[in-house]
Amino acid sequence: MTETIKVRNPRSGQDDYELCVAGAADIEPIARELRGRQRAWQQAGLGHRIEVMQRFRETLLSSSADIAAALSTDTGRRALAMGEVMGLTASIERWCGDAPDLMQTADRQSQALPHVTMREQFEPYPLLGVISPWNFPLLLSFIDAVPALLAGSAVIIKPSEVTPRFAGPVAAAIERVPELHEVLRFVSGDGRSGAALIDQVDVIAFTGSVATGRKVAEACARAFIPAFLELGGKDPVVVLPGSDLERASTAILRASVAATGQACQSLERVYVHESDHDRFVELLAAKARGTPLSYPDPGEGIVGPLIFARQADIIADHLDDAVLKGARIETGGKVEQKDGGYWIEPTVLTNVDHTMKIMTEETFGPVMPVMAYRDEAEAVTLANDSDYGLSGAVFGPTEADALRVAEQIDAGGISINDAGMTTMVFEATKNSFKQSGLGASRMGPTGLTRFLRHKALYINRGDTVPIEFMAEGAGKE
Ligand code: NAD
Numbered sequence: 001m002t003e004t005i006k007v008r009n010p011r012s013g014q015d016d017y018e019l020c021v022a023g024a025a026d027i028e029p030i031a032r033e034l035r036g037r038q039r040a041w042q043q044a045g046l047g048h049r050i051e052v053m054q055r056f057r058e059t060l061l062s063s064s065a066d067i068a069a070a071l072s073t074d075t076g077r078r079a080l081a082m083g084e085v086m087g088l089t090a091s092i093e094r095w096c097g098d099a100p101d102l103m104q105t106a107d108r109q110s111q112a113l114p115h116v117t118m119r120e121q122f123e124p125y126p127l128l129g130v131i132s133p134w135n136f137p138l139l140l141s142f143i144d145a146v147p148a149l150l151a152g153s154a155v156i157i158k159p160s161e162v163t164p165r166f167a168g169p170v171a172a173a174i175e176r177v178p179e180l181h182e183v184l185r186f187v188s189g190d191g192r193s194g195a196a197l198i199d200q201v202d203v204i205a206f207t208g209s210v211a212t213g214r215k216v217a218e219a220c221a222r223a224f225i226p227a228f229l230e231l232g233g234k235d236p237v238v239v240l241p242g243s244d245l246e247r248a249s250t251a252i253l254r255a256s257v258a259a260t261g262q263a264c265q266s267l268e269r270v271y272v273h274e275s276d277h278d279r280f281v282e283l284l285a286a287k288a289r290g291t292p293l294s295y296p297d298p299g300e301g302i303v304g305p306l307i308f309a310r311q312a313d314i315i316a317d318h319l320d321d322a323v324l325k326g327a328r329i330e331t332g333g334k335v336e337q338k339d340g341g342y343w344i345e346p347t348v349l350t351n352v353d354h355t356m357k358i359m360t361e362e363t364f365g366p367v368m369p370v371m372a373y374r375d376e377a378e379a380v381t382l383a384n385d386s387d388y389g390l391s392g393a394v395f396g397p398t399e400a401d402a403l404r405v406a407e408q409i410d411a412g413g414i415s416i417n418d419a420g421m422t423t424m425v426f427e428a429t430k431n432s433f434k435q436s437g438l439g440a441s442r443m444g445p446t447g448l449t450r451f452l453r454h455k456a457l458y459i460n461r462g463d464t465v466p467i468e469f470m471a472e473g474a475g476k477e
Pocket of ligand 1: 132136159160161189190193210211263264390432
């Protein structure tokens with residue numbers, strides 16, 4: 001009998017959903033079926049795949065209310081749930097527009113042997129396995145799946161066991177597009193299902209924590225398949241002296257508190273020059289106090305509940321550790337239970353340093369620890385004093401000042417005089433540095449091209465080389 005696990009509702013705290021845990025025996029026939037269909041999907045051509053994906057987009061739009069409702073139960077948030085559905089439809093539109101150029105191939109003449117023409121052929125990995133997290137359940141299930149499908153791969157998605165409800169209405173939308181249903185499926189379950197999926201596919205796109213990412217990388221190495229890993233972050237922001245503090249505090253609040261801080265690219269460390277520190281903290285704390293919880297009415301407010309109970313414990317632990325070591329809470333600072341859900345108001349802390357977990361480990365909550373620095377070199381050193389290197393931000397009195405500092409920060413995407421740009425601009429190629437990830441960028445053109453293996457066809461239209469060419473002494477006078 002298939003095992004089931006109970007799923008907690010983030011607003012009520014009640015277990016109100018049950019999930020089947022797929023094992024190898026459940027995943028294997030799906031993988032076999034999709035592999036059987038993938039070749040036809042690839043050979044039907046990009047034009048066909050674009051047409052099918054556009055129909056999927058229409059289907060998503062016509063089911064958007066059902067999908068957003070399920071996603072809203074998963075995450076406890078309404079506007080962002082609909083935002084995820086719209087974000088997915090926009091990404092389908094964007095990739096359908098970009099794919100034709102990205103999949104162009106051209107013949108080239110060899111310089112070494114001018115009579116040899118080199119022809120490129122793109123060969124997609126037949127079957128991609130996507131393993132996704134709970135913080136943006138829909139978007140992060142499809143962020144890699146959409147370009148891979150357009151590249152010609154078939155895809156199996158294993159969403160997080162913390163937020164599985166959305167997959168039902170999305171699977172129904174997929175079924176309404178029969179050609180897509182042949183090459184795209186969900187499987188449900190927890191880490192065991194993710195581990196079983198790795199053994200059935202040709203490439204993995206994983207989004208989640210560093211700890212799990214490491215296990216996934218090891219399992220993929222054993223299976224001898226590539227893994228694209230998008231992992232955690234502890235994004236820094238540096239505010240240089242003379243910056244527009246109004247602008248900086250508005251952007252930093254948004255980039256730290258959006259989605260209740262449950263985002264990999266949330267700003268989690270704020271470094272402000274000592275001359276601006278007090279004024280900046282005043283502004284940030286006032287704006288934080290003016291950012292209400294989306295409670296009790298889920299149709300009002302801004303800051304939703306914490307989705308994952310275990311994450312609520314981590315946030316509370318980081319706050320306790322910081323306060324014990326001398327940090328001062330300027331506003332917020334408490335994880336509270338309301339009607340069974342976990343909530344925390346936007347929190348500003350001062351008097352923090354790098355002995356505290358709140359400055360070194362991923363907190364994943366709406367928490368803004370602000371630390372004063374003395375000079376630019378110290379700001380860069382502090383920003384780089386992290387195991388993570390996902391993204392970050394720099395504010396400066398001039399663009400040139402901000403760029404000078406941004407160029408020294410070890411992270412894949414830095415917003416200049418703004419924050420959280422990587423959530424709004426997807427066209428730039430950006431790698432994850434240090435422990436924030438491995439493999440080609442999911443953003444920019446490689447988001448699609450990394451699913452294509454490049455094959456070279458060497459067409460010799462001249463003479464062939466005879467064996468005598470290899471003779472000892474050949475080429476000597
Ligand atoms: P997680 O690592 O706990 O789980 C992610 C997924 O991995 C889930 O589907 C889970 O079932 C599966 N899994 C667990 N053990 C597995 C195993 N041994 N083999 C295969 N799969 C396994 O992560 P989470 O708590 O769901 O997500 C939050 C984390 O994701 C945070 O660290 C966040 O920063 C990160 N994240 C990163 C990005 C990015 O783009 N870099 C985006 C969003 C979230």
